[in-house]
Amino acid sequence: MRGVSIGRFLTLTLACGCAETRHEAREVSPAAHPTIATAESTASPPSAAAPSALPKSGPRELTLEPPANIACSIASSAWTGNLQLREGGPVFATVTEVRTTLSIPQEKAAAFANVDAPLKMRGVVTTPLLFLAKPMLLGGFVLPRADTPLSAAGPHAEGRLSITLDLDELFSDPKLVAQELPCAAVATMPSSYDAASFVGAKGEADDVRFVDGTDLRTSAKGDPVARISNTNRVWVTAKAQSGAVRVVLEADRYYAVGWVPLSAVKQGLDLPELLKGGGGTGVGLAGYEPQLRCPRDLPVSAQMGGERARIGTLRKGERFIRADRQPKDLEQGEAAIVLVVPWLTMAPRAVLFTKEAELAGCKSY
The missing domain is CATH 2.30.30 (SH3 type barrels.)
Structure with missing residues (x-):
């Protein structure tokens, strides 16, 4: 809150330092100084030199500037998303299927949006939705669905993004997979690849389950990369090798692929919506x-x-x-x-x- 200047106090040159003189110096004419109302003074008429009422505080002025150190600038011909005036602020607008470039700084995840439309707009996107531009296994064993958003918390190296995906639907360890990807591997809108076909999840799922605490490996003799805690649908996609079998596990947001020991397999168990902005135009159209x-x-x-x-x-x-x-x-x-x-x-x-x-x-x- 801005301080209120009461005025510059007069400097009194005192002839002596006695108490009586100091008392007289405080009792100057009301017309000589601004008056501050107190419980004792409220009955007195206001001084002619009293300060005027404070001006009404206006809205805080913000400046939208692109980040200085950009990790990736990702263009889309049909981006849909929410815009803010500052990171973490309320959404002021939603744009739908317009040409947009998102610039993601190296230091954090919030993006700066440049919208190339009849109204050339810019704004902040606190949590941009990012997707794989083409299918690839994250961590060597997880493929997000084409419409599964990835998190990009940063910091990022120039030309690359550090992305993560939550895995706790199927795995107790790790809880998420993290990987650094080149800018070209990431898109700001869902891609069109078929994740199920890419990992070999074809036809009806197999009626299998796993022993509690079964490890998933990237090869028949490889080191464990994750510990399975739950299963939805499972496909057995290859014949046994070295006492292990290749499987595909389905989650709501991703597929996981790897090898499990034959001894861990049991028989007999059956086992995104795009952001929508709030309606309205911000001001009424009644007239x-x-x-x-x-x-x-x-x-x-x-x-x-x-x-x-x-x-x-x-x-x-x-x-x-x-x-x-x-x-x-x-x-x-x-x-x-x-x-x-x-x-x-x-x-x-x-x-x-x-x-x-x-x-x-x-x-x-």
């Missing part, structure tokens, strides 16, 4: 002016609660609506605007706005 077009690019900002930032530029000639119901927390000289487009959904309390002066020359039709 509005006709759609507008501007002869030049239009700078656009967004406000969500008590925070705001410049988020992009609406290209010249693109249509928009100037909202008739001006949100009360916009400042004088600012105008709320609405884009009625299929690819953008504003959060219920979020507002797009521009400067009134920027609308000069924009024409309705």
Whole structure:
């Protein structure tokens, strides 16, 4: 909270240091100093020099800048996701199937989004959803489904991403698999590969189960890579070799493939939805002016609660609506605007706005 300056105290040059003189110095005329009301002074009339009321605090101004040290910039021709004004902040907009580049910094997981649409937007994506661009075994034994999102907590090396996948549905150890991947191996939207076919999970699953604590190995004689704690569906995909058999285990989000000892196999047991943004356009359309077009690019900002930032530029000639119901927390000289487009959904309390002066020359039709 900003401190309030009461004024500069007068410097009194005292002729002596006696108590009476100091007492007189404190009892100066009310007109000479600002007055601070106390329990004893509330009955007195206010001083003419009393400070004026504090100005109303406005929204906090944020700046959206791309990260300095980028690990990966991943482009998508049809990205869907949520945008924020800052890391960890509320979602101010959801974009759907638009050309977007996500830049992920080396130090952390939050991404910076550049949306290449009629409204060229930018924003923060605190937890970007990342997917394998093509099938590969993580840790040598786990294949995520094509639509399974991966976590990328960082830090990351330049040109690479450190990703993880939770494994506790099927394994007690390890609880997750971690691997560093080149940028080209990661996508920002689900791929189309067939994970089941890639690992050999074809036809009906086999009626098998495993002894508790069975280890999964990458080869018949290899070292254990994971300890099985649960099974859903299991396929036996190869004949026994060196006292072990190759199996595929199915989980909701991934497949695991490896070898288990024949002695651990028992017979006789049968064993993503994309982000949707909140509805609404941020401001009501009960009343509005006709759609507008501007002869030049239009700078656009967004406000969500008590925070705001410049988020992009609406290209010249693109249509928009100037909202008739001006949100009360916009400042004088600012105008709320609405884009009625299929690819953008504003959060219920979020507002797009521009400067009134920027609308000069924009024409309705």
